[in-house]
Structures are given as C-alpha cells and as structure tokens.
Amino acid sequence: MQAIERTTGANLTAGRLRIEYCQDVDGFWLEPHVDIPVKLFTMLVYLTDAPELHDAGTDIDDANPVHNC
Secondary structure: OHHHHHHHOOOOOOOOOOOOOOOOOOOOOOOOOOOOOOOOOOOOOOOOOOHHHOOOOOOOOOOOOOOOO
16 A cells, blocks of 8 residues: 555555456446545556557546546
C-alpha cells in the first residue's frame, strides 16, 4: 500500500482492501466515469497473453483534467 501512496500521492490510511475478480466477455465495454468519493484507488490487472490486449485497461493519468477529480 505504501508503494501505491508514494507513486500516486493518494492517502490510503483510512481505506480498506477489496479484491474483485472479473471476467469480461466479448462485447463488454465500460464507459469512462468518475467513481464514488469513498473509493480511494482502483487498479485493474489484466491477466492475458493476447497481444492485442497489451494496453487494455485504465491509465493513471493526473495530467488530464477529466481524470483528476
């Protein structure tokens, strides 16, 4: 958790850990959105060996005002 705090600047001391396993199916798409305020940090780790998915997922991007809420 300290590595995430150092890297992102997020204060996670009051947070709780939640691990969620998901399986996306063909055609699944989640529109970009802002999460609820109590959600401190989200990281998705994609487990695949499909080359076309090498950059799938959400980026940590504070430079874009849309992501910096």
